[in-house]
Amino acid sequence: MTSTIRTTSMKSALIWLVMLICSLALAIALLSSNYLDYQRQQQQLQQQLAGLINIIAIDTQTSLQSNNKLREEQRLSTLSEVPVIKNVHIYQLNPETKQLKFFASYNRRDTGPWPLQIARIDELTEPVQQQNYIEQVKPVSIDNEILGYVYLRASDKDITEAQQLQLLINLLIAVFSLVVCYVMAIKLQQRFTKPIAGLLELVQQVARNKDYKVRAPATELQELNQLNRAFNTMMDRVEGQLHKMELAEQEIMQLNQSLEQKIHERTSALKASNQELLNTLATLHKYQTQIVETEKMASLGQMVAGIAHEVNTPIGLGVTASTLLQDKVHQIELAFENKTLSSNQLARFLNDSKENLGIIYRNLERAAGLISSFKQVAVDQSNESLRQFNMQQLLNEVLLSLRPHLKKTQHQLTVNCPTELTITSKPGPINQILINLIMNSLIHAFDEGQAGEISIEVKLQDHRCYLSYRDNGKGVPEHIRKRIFDPFVTTRRGDGGSGLGMHLVYNLVTQALNGKIDVQSTLGEGIQILVDFPIGSVSPSKLNN
Incomplete structure (x- = not known):
């Protein structure tokens, strides 16, 4: 069965190859540049925020010591000059209860108040980024004594918007580059495929007209020129081979005429030999079949001997139990006739009768099962x-x-x-x-x-x-x-x-x-x-x- 092979042209393959390489190179370069730039800006923002929160913590020391909330509110209002800072909370630690309470805050006008984050103090000791915001907490301490904490919430929205704009510009550059690559790939494939198309036309002419005298012209491309020379060499060898085949056909015709007579003579001798062999094989097959059937019957005979041995055991036990029960019945009958039968004697007789009848039933059932199984084996052996x-x-x-x-x-x-x-x-x-x-x-x-x-x-x-x-x-x-x-x-x-x-x-x-x-x-x-x-x-x- 001939399998169907999916094919494609060199034109499309060359174009797609160039486009794929350019696309991968541009995608890797642009994505790497954007990613590294984004990481750099994020790192700079985190460093800037770390410096700011340290400054705020140092400035807050005197306010917390003096419990001057108004002064701290005025100082925090100067953070309006830093657009990335959205909210700042100052929490004061009660030295007696060790509980934190709100002290002062700063909320940017376009953001509004932000809920207290006292419960997240331990979680925010390191910068945490989520939903375009960065949150961080810094303890305020003097001589290793913690006075309170500074909570800062900043936005990295500007960085994200800048990255999106940069990505859009990179995509426009990539599209322009791919268009230029596509035009160059078309020009390049035309230079390669035109000579190949000419050679393909020559091959089709040879296959269609069986004209082995055609030859491929020289081309400017070295590899295609070598292919054309190889094609011309193949045509020369095909012409020479065809000439040899014509001579060989003439010799074969002469040999066939001499062989036909020999074949006719030997065919008659082979027919006689084959008939004799067929007769011999039929005789051997007949004897072999008889011997195999004899082997089957011998196996069946061994099985029957085994059946007799196996069935004798339960039947013998049943006979013994029935004989014993018969003796018991005879004893009870005599006692009944002599009017000496007691209730204990009758109870023992009934109990012994149940046991003997059980023995007889189980062994007869076992013998019936054995015979049934052996019967099925025997039927299966004789039935195919x-x-x-x-x-x-x-x-x-x-x-x-x-x-x-x-x-x-x-x-x-x-x-x-x-x-x-x-x-x-x-x-x-x-x-x-x-x-x-x-x-x-x-x-x-x-x-x-x-x-x-x-x-x-x-x-x-x-x-x-x-x-x-x-x-x-x-x-x-x-x-x-x-x-x-x-x-x-x-x-x-x-x-x-x-x-x-x-x-x-x-x-x-x-x-x-x-x-x-x-x-x-x-x-x-x-x-x-x-x-x-x-x-x-x-x-x-x-x-x-």
Whole structure:
């Protein structure tokens, strides 16, 4: 599928490049200049205010000592000559109560009175700027004894207005500069693109008319002149190549005439050989299918033997309990006939009857559950149709059918699968795959009496089921691992191994489940088998597990 590529012209690219560089340079220069100038003016204003508040604090010392409010009001009125100062408060500290009270103030006419800021004294020991105003407090002290505080509120509105005017002027300069750059970029791109347009027209002429005799003229630009020379060299080589192709075509025609006869003769011989090979392959496939079905039936026979062993236990317990109950009934019947039946004897009989009936019921229910599970396993093994089933339940049924074999060992088998995971697939092949993998580990992976570990993990991703099977047994040699899925490959040829177990697993995964299988193993470090196959649907509640 051909992808669509978004293109642009050299004209617009060159213009936009020049404009972008100029715009970025102007923006960085102007913004940096404005920002640094604003910072400088702010710093100067803060230094000026710091000097003023120090002067006011020194002048206020005598007024606070003498408690002369009128004199301080007159002195503060001289601040009208400093337009940036809007409000000044003088607070007096009561030496007895250590409380601050209003002493004197100055309010600029265009500003008006400002609320007392006694509660913010500690906050304003350093200059605080907010909403175009700067606030600061300075203590008034003599010989380290605080007499009061000076509160000053000033405006930096003039600085802000000056900055806005400066920014407007800079923007006008930037616009004028960009217009000049745009005009220069257009002139520059015309000088570059005109020769390229001529070369493009020549290329289109060659593609349209297949005229390989055209040549590009020389230009004033060195790089484009080199491009034109390269184009002319390419045209010379194309003409020479076309001439060689004509000669080669004549030779090929002559060779074809001689080869046709040889091909006809060998085709007849190949047809006979192919037919013989097809017959041989059909025979081999027939025998292989029969052997695989035999392997399936052998596995089913082992499972049936396990069923008989497992079901015998609860049935035997039920028979024992029923026999005991029968004896108790006979004793009660004799006592009743002889009129020696006591209430205590009847109570014990009723209690024993309940216990025995409970034993009979639980064991019969257990036997029915075992038979139901084994029946489902047997049905799944003989049926390869799609159905919806619970993956955790399927794993439990497989392990239940293999319990007689597992109880003879000390291996620890762990299953990691979402409890309510329900999928649509073929349970029969999955059942057979798990049985073969577990039996393979029991037979080949561990020595007799060894306590090994087997783990099965199931997870879902992108509507595929991923099944990981792992054991920590002997592992598989490299030469066996490469051919592990081939038929009749086994490490226990003389001990009854058929070599069809993993071959059957491979066929079930790739053909019945339409999936993939991979084996990873190192000798002495166990084996890991990864199986993944598509699923029809999945329970929405477990899709995120």
